[in-house]
Amino acid sequence: MTLGTLAVVVPAGLDDPALTSGGNAYDRRVIAGLGARGLEAGDPAALDRVLAGLPDGAVVLLDGLVACPAPEVVVPQAERLRIVVLVHLPLGAEIGADSSLDAREGTVLRAAAAVVATSRWTAERVISWHGVDRERVHVVPPGVDPAPRATGTDGRGRLLCVGSLTPTKGQDLLVAALAEVAELAEVAELPWTCDLVGPVVRDPEFAAALRLGRAPGAGPAQPDLAGRVQVTGPRTGAALEATYAAADVLVVPSRVESYGMVVTEALARGIPVIASRVGGVPEALGVAPGGRVPGLLVEPGGLAEALRRWLTEPSLRAELRRVADGRRSTLEGWEVTAARVGEVLRIVGAAPPTGRSVAAGSAVSAQVVPEQGAPWSARLSATGSPVCTPDWLALREPADAEARDRSLVDRLSGIRTVTDLGCGSGSMGRWLAPLLPGPQVWRLHDRDPVLLDRALAGMPRCGANGGPVRADAVLGDLTGLTAADLGGTDLVTASALLDLLTSDEVVDLVEACAGRTALFALSVSGRVRFGPASPLDAEFAAAFDAHQRRRVGGRRLLGPDAGPAATAAFERAGYTVTVRETPWRLGPARAALTEEWLRGWISAACEQEPRLAAAAPGYLGRRLAELAAGELTVEVGHVDLLAVPGGGS
Incomplete structure (x- = not known):
């Protein structure tokens, strides 16, 4: 890949072990895979110096944490540099985020030649929140390194949660759920522990409450879990490998999650996952050959029942371990991630400086x-x-x-x-x-x-x-x-x-x-069946079938x-x-696919029969509302x- 000058600008502290994160890991692996220069910028002034030092026409991959808060720096430089912004999690999605960051982020992303999003969920929010052209947004999920199968402990009792200790990651929801489960008679005598692994410096008060085995803000009646829940701080290298090797199940209680690299890191070791159905977590969890999900997805805050089932149902544990082991073989490595990012950068580098509408073959x-x-x-x-x-x-x-x-x-x-x-x-x-x-x-x-x-x-x-x-x-x-x-x-x-x-x-x-x-x-x-049915279904279906038989x-x-x-x-x-x-069989369980299919299906029908264009917005709006309400089913x-x-x- 010949790009002339290529630079990757990342947040300061990229290699700080006290600040380990999926975003930092992604940046490091992309830098290594591209053979690029990694330049750190901790504030707008540092970013301005880095960008000013690059020659005209240089291709620059900017981490969104650096770029998006600083439109006054990025937008002027976008006139002479070919800027691609890497978005892990939209700034406004973080729990407790400053809402004013939304507007600044949108200004930066609209000025960029292209946006790389680390999940489909992130991509859709970049498009819908900030009005970025869909063809300039490219989804490149994280990779994962091959790893040996985890041996676990007793196959049940070692629970693991990996992530910075913050409200966004939801460890308080996990501790509260564990406290609820611990009071059940069928669980009370079972041996289990839960390790909370991750940086504690981002929210020390939150971490301190968890260190006591209590959910922050919990009342005095909460059971004492101090002997069961352990806050370990961040772990890397051999210590982290040993932690995964001893784990029986990974729990991801996040309130918001752009992808959840810890999910694929666990699956690479054959470890099942219990996770909140948020953001890109369902994408990361995926399916094993045969279509089974290698874990349990629950609504945020609904962990208690899933944890009870894990601790008390041996057949469920055995099945989830089998499916998780099958999922291992389908995971993609970091070399694939680097190649896909490189392809976006290559096409941006080949486009005219003012041509910011880039289609790298990855936009739906x-x-x-x-x-x-x-x-x-x-x-x-x-x-x-x-x-x-x-x-x-x-x-x-x-x-x-x-x-x-x-x-x-x-x-x-x-x-x-x-x-x-x-x-x-x-x-x-x-x-x-x-x-x-x-x-x-x-x-x-x-x-x-x-x-x-x-x-x-x-x-x-x-x-x-x-x-x-x-x-x-x-x-x-x-x-x-x-x-x-x-x-x-x-x-x-x-x-x-x-x-x-x-x-x-x-x-x-x-x-x-x-x-x-x-x-x-x-x-x-050609068979499409909706529930609930609409009088317009047959008209759009006939037009779509005619489009499928078109002359090309x-x-x-x-x-x-x-x-x-x-x-x-x-x-x-x-x-x-x-x-x-x-x-x-589409519907709420596959909302992203259902929406993408529905939009394309209606668009193709209108292309074939322009008279349907007048009815299309209302028809699509009603169907999407039914999907959001959990009422729409489609058989394609x-x-x-x-x-x-x-x-x-």
Whole structure:
């Protein structure tokens, strides 16, 4: 990556062990991954000196904690520097934050060439709170280092909470919940302890109350937990590793959390998580292959029941440990994070100095212009967004994993080599490889090198029987794919691909499979069902289906006709075809995906039928209000197709 001058400006005290934080860790790893200069700035004057010393046109990655309080410094420099602001947590989201910071932060972010947000939750707040153009906001989640499995203690009794001791992190909620649980007869005699690990200097009074085993402000009737709850202060290096190794469960009681790097750090060790359903925590928790969540998500302040269940239900603990162990294989490393930040910086560096509308391929709303003569390169998702955008792929992956039909996988046998066409970020491999016995060799095929890197980094290391899984990247377009290109392949697979092809391209794909087993998942079927229903549903659905069948660059896409077309083509080639309905089930539990899908669905319908534009704002507003109230459900139809050659089963 050639960027000319690149600097990363970070808060003072980045390496201070008394001030350990996820944001500091993120900054350090990005600096190392980019091979950049890390420049510290502790106040606006120091920031002004740092920026003034950089040459015109330099690309600068500014930590939001440094940049956002200082628009008087950043905005003038944005005229000559290519500034990218890294936002971990919007300033106004911190508990007790000065509300005047909101306006200052917005001024800075709107002036920046691009914004890197560490979670989808943060990105949406940057867009909605500050009016930053969606195409300039790029989601790059933190990575995590591989780690050995935690051995724990008795499998139940060592609870761990990691984070600065502040009201935002919510340790008082945890202590109050533990006090409530300690009074239950079924828990009273159980051995358990809870370590509160993290800096104490940000709110000494808050930390002092916790050190006494009491929630700050608790009345005299609260049980004495001094022998059970320990405030350890910050831990790093070997001491922190030993703490994780001894933990049975991580508890994240935060009131606000942009992502929650401690969640993935625990999951990297196979430690289940009990966490507040806030901010980006559900993103960090994610799902294991098969779609199960490796922990318990609760509403803020609702920890007591989850803790009671953890302490008293052995089967729950065993299941969560199994799922957490599966989630380990899907986590991405810091090299992926650095590569994605680097891609944003590269494109910012290549743009004209005044061109602040940057699309680095990671914004869900970016547009794709199909290439003439390259029929399989115009890959658009059901929202009208490129399916190759990392944000959209990450957003849909849990729903994809839950929807795919496991019974079709049970019919596969003798699979050793798999070619994953249009693999994107690798979600199909992360789902399927752990369900097949090893050894396996995967050929990950995509035209986007950044996505290929991500797919390779995220591939599971072993199959269902513990046998090894190896993955190789194949960079290139799907155009002109032949049977020779699939030589040695036992299984050809793809996800969300068939509906983006024409009927002739499906025939060509079947010919390329040349007697090999094929598993194609999640082709749109055109079936959409809302609850509650609206008279406008059918009109928007019909217009959207027509949009899916539109002509793109001279190609007529199959859209919802893809399943029947592929079935017919495989059957003509002598295959036995099994089709299963595999719908997404959307609603409050997947609010971010539901909203993104809904906006794209309505937008595509209006593009196809402009007369619907007048009704669209009201229709969208009502649906989003129902979603916010927990009342909206949507079933989005897909089909999975298994084609077995020679009439086999």
